Amino acid sequence: MKKSFxxxxxxxxxxxxxxxxxxxxNGEKKAAGGNTEGKVMRVNNSSEPGSLHPAKLQGTHxxxxxxxxFVGLTMKEPKGDNGEFEVVGAMAEKWDSSEDKKTYxxxxxxxxxxxxxxxxxxxxxxxxxxxxxxxxxxxDYAYQLYYIQGAEEYNSSKEKDPxxxxxxxxxxxxxxxxxxxxxxxxxxxxxxxxxxxxxxTYYPVNKKVQEQNKDWANDAKTFVSNGPFKLTEWKHxxxxxxxxxxxxxxxxxxxxxxxxWAMVEDENTAWQxxxxxxxxxxxxxxxxxxxxxxxxxxxxxxxxxxYATYFYRFNTQKKPFTNVKVRKALxxxxxxxxxxxxxxxxxxxxxxALVAEGSEDTNGEDFRKVGGDYFKEDIAEAKKLLAxxxxxxxxxxxxxxNIMYNNLDLxxxxxxxxQEMWRNNLGIEVGLENVEFQVKIDREHKLDYDxxxxxxxxxxxxxxxxxxxxxxxxxxxDTGWKSKSYDAEINKAKQSSDVKVRxxxxxxxxxxxxKDMPIMPIYxxxxxxxxxxxxxxxxxxxxxxxxxxxxxxx
Amino acid sequence: xxxxxxQRLGWALLTLWVVVTLTFFLMHMIPGxxxxxxxxxxxxxxxxxxxxxxxxxxLYVQYGLYVKSLLSLDFGPSLKxxxxxxxxxxxxxxxxxxxxxxxxxxxxVTLGIIFGVIAALYHNRFPDHVSMILAIIGxxxxxxxxxxxxxxxxxxxxxxxPAATWGTWKHTILPSLALAAMPMAFxxxxxxxxxxxxxxxxxxxxAKAKGLARNVVIIxxxxxxxxxxxxxxxxxxxxxxxxxxxxxxxxxxxxxxGEMFVxxxxxxxxxxxxxxxxxxxxxxxxxxxxxxxxxxxxxPRIKVTGGSK
Numbered sequence: 067m068k069k070s071f072x073x074x075x076x077x078x079x080x081x082x083x084x085x086x087x088x089x090x091x092n093g094e095k096k097a098a099g100g101n102t103e104g105k106v107m108r109v110n111n112s113s114e115p116g117s118l119h120p121a122k123l124q125g126t127h128x129x130x131x132x133x134x135x136f137v138g139l140t141m142k143e144p145k146g147d148n149g150e151f152e153v154v155g156a157m158a159e160k161w162d163s164s165e166d167k168k169t170y171x172x173x174x175x176x177x178x179x180x181x182x183x184x185x186x187x188x189x190x191x192x193x194x195x196x197x198x199x200x201x202x203x204x205x206d207y208a209y210q211l212y213y214i215q216g217a218e219e220y221n222s223s224k225e226k227d228p229x230x231x232x233x234x235x236x237x238x239x240x241x242x243x244x245x246x247x248x249x250x251x252x253x254x255x256x257x258x259x260x261x262x263x264x265x266x267t268y269y270p271v272n273k274k275v276q277e278q279n280k281d282w283a284n285d286a287k288t289f290v291s292n293g294p295f296k297l298t299e300w301k302h303x304x305x306x307x308x309x310x311x312x313x314x315x316x317x318x319x320x321x322x323x324x325x326x327w328a329m330v331e332d333e334n335t336a337w338q339x340x341x342x343x344x345x346x347x348x349x350x351x352x353x354x355x356x357x358x359x360x361x362x363x364x365x366x367x368x369x370x371x372x373y374a375t376y377f378y379r380f381n382t383q384k385k386p387f388t389n390v391k392v393r394k395a396l397x398x399x400x401x402x403x404x405x406x407x408x409x410x411x412x413x414x415x416x417x418x419a420l421v422a423e424g425s426e427d428t429n430g431e432d433f434r435k436v437g438g439d440y441f442k443e444d445i446a447e448a449k450k451l452l453a454x455x456x457x458x459x460x461x462x463x464x465x466x467x468n469i470m471y472n473n474l475d476l477x478x479x480x481x482x483x484x485q486e487m488w489r490n491n492l493g494i495e496v497g498l499e500n501v502e503f504q505v506k507i508d509r510e511h512k513l514d515y516d517x518x519x520x521x522x523x524x525x526x527x528x529x530x531x532x533x534x535x536x537x538x539x540x541x542x543x544d545t546g547w548k549s550k551s552y553d554a555e556i557n558k559a560k561q562s563s564d565v566k567v568r569x570x571x572x573x574x575x576x577x578x579x580x581k582d583m584p585i586m587p588i589y590x591x592x593x594x595x596x597x598x599x600x601x602x603x604x605x606x607x608x609x610x611x612x613x614x615x616x617x618x619x620x
Numbered sequence: 621x622x623x624x625x626x627q628r629l630g631w632a633l634l635t636l637w638v639v640v641t642l643t644f645f646l647m648h649m650i651p652g653x654x655x656x657x658x659x660x661x662x663x664x665x666x667x668x669x670x671x672x673x674x675x676x677x678x679l680y681v682q683y684g685l686y687v688k689s690l691l692s693l694d695f696g697p698s699l700k701x702x703x704x705x706x707x708x709x710x711x712x713x714x715x716x717x718x719x720x721x722x723x724x725x726x727x728x729v730t731l732g733i734i735f736g737v738i739a740a741l742y743h744n745r746f747p748d749h750v751s752m753i754l755a756i757i758g759x760x761x762x763x764x765x766x767x768x769x770x771x772x773x774x775x776x777x778x779x780x781x782p783a784a785t786w787g788t789w790k791h792t793i794l795p796s797l798a799l800a801a802m803p804m805a806f807x808x809x810x811x812x813x814x815x816x817x818x819x820x821x822x823x824x825x826x827a828k829a830k831g832l833a834r835n836v837v838i839i840x841x842x843x844x845x846x847x848x849x850x851x852x853x854x855x856x857x858x859x860x861x862x863x864x865x866x867x868x869x870x871x872x873x874x875x876x877x878g879e880m881f882v883x884x885x886x887x888x889x890x891x892x893x894x895x896x897x898x899x900x901x902x903x904x905x906x907x908x909x910x911x912x913x914x915x916x917x918x919x920p921r922i923k924v925t926g927g928s929k
Contacts (some may be wrong), residue, residue, distance in 0.1 A: 113883075117702035124700070125657070201664075204672035206655070209662045222664025284703040302704050302712060303875030304786060330784050330873030331883075335771065339783045342776045504652030504888055511656075520658070541661055 105323040105619045107601065109347045110336045114303045114329050119283035120269035121198035121205045129266050130611045131306055131327055135291040136269040137314075139172050139191070139248070140260050142613070144605035149370045149593075151607050153261045157186065157270065157292070157315070158248075167255035167563040172263075174246040179313040180272050181289075181296040188242035194271035195240050196220075201231075210267040210525075213259065215239035215251045255563035258528040265526065294320045294615040305329055321603070321618040340596060346619075347604070349595035349612060353476045356594045357411030366596045369413050373424040373608035374523035374591035375532065377417070378469070378484075381515050382584050383546035386464065390582055391455030396517075397586040398441060399448040399491040400484055405589065409479050412594045417587035418442070419580055421529040424608045428569045433529050437573055440580035445491045452492055464492070467516035468499040472506045477519050480588070510544040518544075523591065524609045529572050530559065536579055547584035632905045639901045640690070640894065644683055647893055654699040654888040673699055675890075686894065695898075696891035698884075706895035709880050714899070716786060717869070717876035721861045723796040728803030728857070733850075735804070736811025737843065743816060751808060758805025764867045767798035771871075784873045795872045799864050803857045807850055814846040821845075848919055855911045859904060 113127040120136060123129055141156035155161070158172040178186040195214070198205045199221045212218045216237040225231045239251035252259065262268065272290045275282050282288040286307075289297040294317075295308035309324035311317065328345065330336050333352050340348035351359075359367040380387040380396075387393060402416030415423065418439035427436045456464060469485060471477040478500060485496045501509070509515050524531040534540060537556050538548035555575035562568045579585075595612060597604055603616040655661060655669050670676045674685060689696055695706035704712075739751040774794060775783040781790050818824065819842060827837050866878035877896065884892030 114701065114704075116698075116700045119702065122702045125659075201668045202672070204665075204668040206661075206665065206669065208665050208668070209660055212662075218662075218664065221668070222662070224667070300703075301875075302708065303879070328785055328873065329875070331879070332871050332873065334768070335784045335871050335873055338771045338776055339785075342779060342783045344783055344785075502652070503886070504656055507656040507658065508651040508653065522658075525659075541663070542659070 105321065106326055107322055107324075107346050107614060107617055107619060108326045108328070108344065109349075109614070110330050110339065110345055111306070111327045112329070112333070112336070112350075113331055115306075117283060118289065118297070118300075120194060120266050120271060121203055121208075122283075123266055124206045126611060131308070132266055132269075133610070133613065134293060134295045134308060134325060134615055135289075135297060136266070136293040138265070138268050138270070139174075139263040141264050142261075142607050142610075144613075144616070149606045149608050151605070153264060156264070157191075161260075167257070168252045170250045170252070170259065171243075172248040172250070174248070175315060176246075178292070178315060180275075181291050181311045181313050182272075182275070183313065184272055184274060184290070185245075186270060186272075186292055187245040188248040189245070190270035190273050191248050191268075192240050192242045193273040193276070194269060195267075196235055196238055197271065197276070198267055199238060200235065201225075205267070207267045210262070210265060213252050213254070213256050213262065215253050218253075254560045256560075257565055257568065258526055258530075261526055261528075295322075295325060298324075303329060320615060322614070325614060346598045346601055347595060347612065347614075349593070351594050351596065353410070359596065360411060360413065360594075364596070366599050367594070368597060368606075369592050369594045370606045371424055371608050372523065372591040372593040373422050373527055374521060375417055375420060375422045376414075376480075376521045376588045376591060377420070378586045378588065379510065379515075379518045379520050379545050380584055380586065381513055381517070381546060383513055384516060386456055386459045386461055387516065389455040389459050391451040391458065392464075393583040393586070394441065395448040395452035395455060395492065396488065397583055398444050398451070400487045400588075401443060402589055404487075405480055405483055409483060410476065410589065412592045414589040414592050417590050420576060420585065420587055421532045422524070422590040425527050425529055428566050433569075433572075437576055440576075441583075449492060452494075464494040466495040466497060468497040469517045469519065470499045470501060470506060470509065470515045471519035472503040473500055481519065511541075513544070513546050517586075520585070521591070527607075527609055529576070530556075533559075533572055533575050533579075536584070545584040547582065549578055549582065552578045628909050632902075632909075635905060636898060636901055640687070640898055641683075643894055643897045644686065645679070647888075647890055648679060650888075652888045654890065656888075673697070686891075690898075695895035698892050699889045700883075700887050700892075706891045709892065710877065710895060710899055713875060713877040713880050716874060717865055717878060720792065720795055720799065720869070720874060720876060721858075721865060723792055724799035724861055725803065725858070727796055728800035729807060731800070732804040732807025733811060733843075733847075735808040737815060737838065739808065739812040740815035740819065740846075741838070748812075751812070755805040755808045758801040759809075761801070763798050763801060763864050764871055766801055767794070767868060767871045770794045770798055784871070786872075786874045791872075795868050795874060798871075799861060799868050802860060802864065806853065806857065810849055810853060811846060814849050815842060818842050818846045848915075851911065851914055854914075855908055858907050862900065862903070 111127060111130060115128040115131060116122070116124050117128060118132055118135065120132065123132060137156045139156060139158040140153050142151040143154045144150070145152050157174055157178060159175040161170055161172045163170050174188055180186050195211055197203055199208055199211055199217050201221055201223060208221045212221070216234070216239050220234040220238050223231065223234050225234060241249050243249055256262070270292060275290045279288055282290060286297045286300045291297065291311070292314070294311060294314050296311040297306065298309050299307035306327040307324060310320050310322065314320060328339070330339065333350055336345065337348055337352055337355055339345045360369070380393050382388055406414040406416060418441055419434065419437055421433055421437065423432055423434040425433045427433045429436070452464065456462065469481045471481050478498075481498050485498060488494050488496050506518065510518055522532060522535065533556055535542040536545070536547065537543070537553050552575050555571045555578065559568045559571035559575070562571065593606060600620045601617055602620070603618045604612050604614055605616070606612045655666060674682060686696065695710065697705050698709065735751040735754065739748040742748045771783050771794060774780050781793055785791060824837065824842060827841050862878070865876060866882050868874070869876045869878040870882065877899070880892060881896040881900070883889070884896060
């Protein structure tokens with residue numbers, strides 16, 4: 067009896083011992099102070115990139131690593147600690163623009179090289195942009211190139227005849243005049259064009275490499291790029307490794323030996339990996355962690371502004387949201403401070419307008435400051451407006467309606483808070499509808515909702531990125547609201563080469579949309595992340611993920 | 621035996637075909653779209669994407685194209701990745717999931733058998749109570765909670781093992797443990813009651829009376845008879861491991877097939893959804909077949925053809 071029991075027990079204990087991995091020491095266990103093995107930074111990309119070819123990206127899971135592999139005609143240079151930046155020349159040394167601001171001529175630097183040693187010329191830019199616009203490439207972000215004359219016609223053409231298609235391609239107004247000169251003609255004067263060409267769809271592609279092997283971007287062995295790092299390893303769904311590119315035009319500014327990218331989807335796990343020392347930077351952070359870290363004033367915790375607005379859409383085609391007084395009343399009857407201080411807890415700012423803080427107006431001040439707040443929270447006034455609005459619609463009380471949001475904990479908590487606020491302040495019954503992300507988008511497009519949660523993180527730092535969403539032809543509108551005068555002001559802004567006239571038109575447009583309130587702004591985002599204290603040089607532009615190229619590990 | 625196998629193969633193919641067809645049409649019926657996003661999607665860009673993946677053709681044409689490519693074992697491209705095809709997903713993801721699943725199965729079965737035997741032998745005494753409490757915890761606590769607790773303590777607090785991802789044998793320990801908890805608990809309880817039943821049988825008394833060594837009595841006579849219900853349940857356990865793996869792979873960032881399946885659904889990545897469904901169905905069909913064959917090996921009284929004794 068004793069013998070077999072002890073045999074069983076020792077078997078179990080042996081198994082346990084083996085399982086707890088009593089091997090030798092391992093470097094990964096050092097939880098404090100971060101990475102100690104050389105100067106490679108480790109971050110988490112959250113997901114496998116769908117492609118690392120500049121023409122084929124779909125979102126931030128591609129763009130974050132891509133921005134470290136490539137560089138465009140211009141790039142963003144950090145200025146100060148809060149994510150401010152200026153646009154400086156990268157591949158382009160200098161540029162001229164015409165009087166009407168529609169023609170740009172970029173002059174490339176001397177001696178530019180690809181990571182494989184090939185010389186980099188203006189042709190690589192022309193080739194890359196036309197490839198992205200080719201309808202057969204089916205590029206998600208081709209529309210970012212539509213600022214160029216002939217681009218939209220080429221990309222949306224259904225032409226099957228290769229000769230006719232080539233003719234359309236030739237009409238796209240980008241031309242390499244010689245090896246170092248690139249000329250671009252735009253549809254409209256676009257003041258943020260210089261910032262735009264630092265964007266991924268405008269990166270160059272090595273023409274020679276692509277013509278020899280169209281799948282060069284699928285494998286680290288054949289991958290050729292021109293940025294601060296080059297790709298050395300890509301284990302699909304597991305991780306990416308990149309090392310410093312000795313052919314980068316400013317290689318002496320790059321202090322890191324390389325960057326390792328994990329692909330862990332779950333942000334809680336990524337957070338745990340950061341805590342256990344497997345990662346050096348954690349972004350995005352799980353919602354409840356943000357409040358915790360902020361309260362503790364943790365030294366590795368950073369909050370920077372983000373050029374983004376969180377808002378609710380109203381279905382202006384459905385009663386009673388057809389009435390502007392009803393919409394205004396709902397917007398005025400919530401307490402935004404309660405939401406930003408108790409739920410999101412990341413130092414977000416309550417929003418009383420559409421365009422977030424972070425863009426510059428013509429007088430040097432923030433656009434938001436110049437535009438000001440468009441309304442105030444006022445419960446008494448809201449009650450009055452609601453009653454008037456309902457009467458105008460021929461209703462004697464507010465019908466029950468639903469707030470639709472997609473499946474994230476944060477959205478649920480905000481919706482619950484707003485539901486409660488509307489009940490207490492206006493005495494109305496509101497339901498909550500949580501749907502899958504795809505279903506939400508589908509229903510928004512079909513105008514099959516009452517009130518729907520939304521957010522917009524800017525593509526580039528200019529108010530137009532917000533305003534453009536709500537024109538009558540925008541596929542992102544999804545509110546059923548349209549206004550001729552709004553469209554007119556937006557078009558005026560797009561076509562004007564005078565910055566003052568342009569900004570005025572944008573302000574006028576914001577006046578119009580905020581007077582009608584088809585959307586209800588709630589707060590302006592912030593970006594919260596943690597970074598091991600021994601790492602400096604990371605900077606975070608308000609419309610991007612953290613930029614790691616100048617990072618240094620002490 | 622050969623005829624039996626061929627028959628089963630025939631049924632398997634028919635089942636798979638039904639699965640493909642049903643999934644294909646159901647998938648296209650749910651709302652949502654692989655290219656939907658909150659950002660800009662101008663009609664021209666959208667058209668280009670739809671054309672590139674033949675999503676503009678009528679459904680029956682797409683179905684025909686798909687079945688044709690299936691016959692050459694080509695599961696198609698992923699709508700979300702230009703670098704990996706569905707075949708790549710399967711050939712790269714399946715070995716990982718298999719490794720994780722097998723490791724969890726081995727741990728679960730071994731520990732389950734050990735605990736089940738101990739519990740039966742020390743019926744109603746201390747070891748029995750301990751084993752059964754562990755079993756209840758294993759069955760009731762969802763594996764993702766167990767996973768999070770393991771990561772928090774073993775990795776973050778004590779720094780013994782990496783928190784997540786896949787790479788060395790150390791990375792495989794926590795996920796296997798989290799996944800093995802349920803099978804282990806289930807098997808322990810099942811084996812315990814089964815052993816107790818067998819221990820009461822006459823032939824066990826006979827074996828003891830013959831003076832056989834205790835180990836021989838336990839393993840050769842008791843365990844061998846008691847294990848039949850466990851074998852039955854192995855099919856369910858395997859299925860459980862497969863579905864449990866979706867969550868565990870997600871939490872630990874493991875590049876296996878479970879994660880691919882879940883993401884594919886979220887993204888409305890049609891070829892990935894179809895490919896995963898077919899693959900999983902094939903595996904389950906195969907496992908059930910294996911279980912049926914194992915029966916005959918363990919208990920000679922059972923014949924696959926269902927003939928009389």
